[in-house]
Amino acid sequence: MSGTLPAGQAPDSALGATPRRARAQASAPVAADVALQNGASVHVERVTVRYVGTRPQSRPALDQVEVRIDAGEHVAVVGPSGAGKTTLLHVAAACLRADSGRVLIDGQEPWGLDARRRRQLRGRLFLAPQVPPLPPRQRVVTAVLAGRLPAMSLAGSVRSLLYPLGIGAARRALAPFDLAERMFDRVDRLSGGERQRVNLARALLAPARLWLLDEPLSALDPVRAARALQAMRQEATRRGVTLIVSMHQVEMALASFPRVIGLRDGSVRFDVPASQISSGQLSALYAQAQGEVPPDAQPDGQPPEEAGPGELPMVWR
Amino acid sequence: MGLLASSWHPLSERDPTARRRTAWLLGCLLLLWPLLQLTEFHPWRMLEARSLRVTAHFLASFVPPATDAEFLRLIARETWRTVAIATAGVSVALVLAVPLAFVATAALSVSSLAGRMAVWPAIVRQCTRALMVALRTVPELVWALLFVRVVGLGPTAGVLAIGLTYGGMLGKVFAEILESCDAHPTRMLLANGSGRVQAFLYGLLPQGATELTSYTIYRWECAVRSSVVLGFVGAGGLGQEMDSSLNMLAGNEVATILLVFIALVALADALSAWLRRMLR
Numbered sequence: 249m250s251g252t253l254p255a256g257q258a259p260d261s262a263l264g265a266t267p268r269r270a271r272a273q274a275s276a277p278v279a280a281d282v283a284l285q286n287g288a289s290v291h292v293e294r295v296t297v298r299y300v301g302t303r304p305q306s307r308p309a310l311d312q313v314e315v316r317i318d319a320g321e322h323v324a325v326v327g328p329s330g331a332g333k334t335t336l337l338h339v340a341a342a343c344l345r346a347d348s349g350r351v352l353i354d355g356q357e358p359w360g361l362d363a364r365r366r367r368q369l370r371g372r373l374f375l376a377p378q379v380p381p382l383p384p385r386q387r388v389v390t391a392v393l394a395g396r397l398p399a400m401s402l403a404g405s406v407r408s409l410l411y412p413l414g415i416g417a418a419r420r421a422l423a424p425f426d427l428a429e430r431m432f433d434r435v436d437r438l439s440g441g442e443r444q445r446v447n448l449a450r451a452l453l454a455p456a457r458l459w460l461l462d463e464p465l466s467a468l469d470p471v472r473a474a475r476a477l478q479a480m481r482q483e484a485t486r487r488g489v490t491l492i493v494s495m496h497q498v499e500m501a502l503a504s505f506p507r508v509i510g511l512r513d514g515s516v517r518f519d520v521p522a523s524q525i526s527s528g529q530l531s532a533l534y535a536q537a538q539g540e541v542p543p544d545a546q547p548d549g550q551p552p553e554e555a556g557p558g559e560l561p562m563v564w565r
Numbered sequence: 566m567g568l569l570a571s572s573w574h575p576l577s578e579r580d581p582t583a584r585r586r587t588a589w590l591l592g593c594l595l596l597l598w599p600l601l602q603l604t605e606f607h608p609w610r611m612l613e614a615r616s617l618r619v620t621a622h623f624l625a626s627f628v629p630p631a632t633d634a635e636f637l638r639l640i641a642r643e644t645w646r647t648v649a650i651a652t653a654g655v656s657v658a659l660v661l662a663v664p665l666a667f668v669a670t671a672a673l674s675v676s677s678l679a680g681r682m683a684v685w686p687a688i689v690r691q692c693t694r695a696l697m698v699a700l701r702t703v704p705e706l707v708w709a710l711l712f713v714r715v716v717g718l719g720p721t722a723g724v725l726a727i728g729l730t731y732g733g734m735l736g737k738v739f740a741e742i743l744e745s746c747d748a749h750p751t752r753m754l755l756a757n758g759s760g761r762v763q764a765f766l767y768g769l770l771p772q773g774a775t776e777l778t779s780y781t782i783y784r785w786e787c788a789v790r791s792s793v794v795l796g797f798v799g800a801g802g803l804g805q806e807m808d809s810s811l812n813m814l815a816g817n818e819v820a821t822i823l824l825v826f827i828a829l830v831a832l833a834d835a836l837s838a839w840l841r842r843m844l845r
Contacts, residue, residue, distance in 0.1 A: 373757070381750040386767070386771040402763065
């Protein structure tokens, strides 16, 4: 494995430093059935989600959340565990129905559509859950090509199960994640981090215009995390895909995303350009979240600024 | 829950559920006792002198097994017919069971992605389950008696009888195997716009393949056994031979047929083990 390469310079990659024109041609098979259109927008309007089985007086997973993400935007979602990041992504992916409020994906309200249209809408987005959803006995090539299923006919998907259709495309999708040579291994031979990257490679083959990645870096070491994130961002930019990533690496989110949304206790605490986020906002976001305070939540070694009055311990009042 | 909450104390070192477990165990034993009475289960009677004499007499007639060439030729042909009945029966069952299991399994529910399963899909799944219950509740013997009247004596009745009953059994167990697989890969495929068949092929099948295969082969083994009983009512195969041998009190012929059965079941067992190894 080429772990010594600087971040972002993936070898034999469709995302490498080749001129834009040539690159588009070289990667054409990756995007063979991917319509290179604009990304899909996501509008989350006053959405409240309460999970079944929770007590009615308990705090909802999302509470009157209002987020508007335009086509082609790249957005990071940060916040302590249990803040509602996953729920927000699932709502935005038409995978979870809000109890109240409205979601518009690409201008369409998923729950107002009939089942066929809703399936088509789901085919135009790609939700990558935190735990890679790969059957252990499946081969990597099949798992990656499964990303194409929404664009494949039934006969085609049966044929591809018997003999993988698009071995080249699978290799090019895996290359930015240094996994091309593991293509014919079984998923259960891979480490947790490798599985997570296979799942990202699957996104590259999906006919999607919106990528929702739920903590895609949680099992990766810092170098690989940076490279994987850069690969996804570059490819999203090239295709014009809207990219929403939830993550715990606050520093990396600030460094690589133009816009960062801070979630806590099911509500949006800030939603601003990354350059405008203060260390106070960050420490308030993570304050008293037990065992969840990342070291980079307080940048530059500054003492944490005072959290909001509601967050102060009793002693200080 | 109420019991648990009231009896459990945070500092206690007792297992909070031990009492409940013991109560369940005792309750089950109490229920079981009248059942044993009802079924006149008296195993010690088998050891009485008269029983032992009858058993010994019957078993003695088994040796040596019949080995004359003509009988063996007959048995070989009927063995082949039995295998054919079992295989064709299980094939018919598969044709029924695969679509039934596909419809019945909740693992492929698109509507339950976003919370609870919608009403109509839930009703369809329940109806499919009910159909499978009906198919497998009627014993293959009864189906066979019915089909013998419709299509006449012979293997066809056996094939149809096994197909219907086993279709219900396979469908139920297939659906349950699929539901016991990790639902995460399938749900994500559905969430990303794959069809149900695609989600089945790429999400469930790679996980369930070994279990599905070995259960199908186990059912084939059962079908071989079952075809014997069906042979008694005229559905052909080794069973019919065994019926006539028993009627003629030809213990040595019965012994030969039993040996062939043991060989067939052992064969199915080896095949199943081999396939499981291949698919692992």
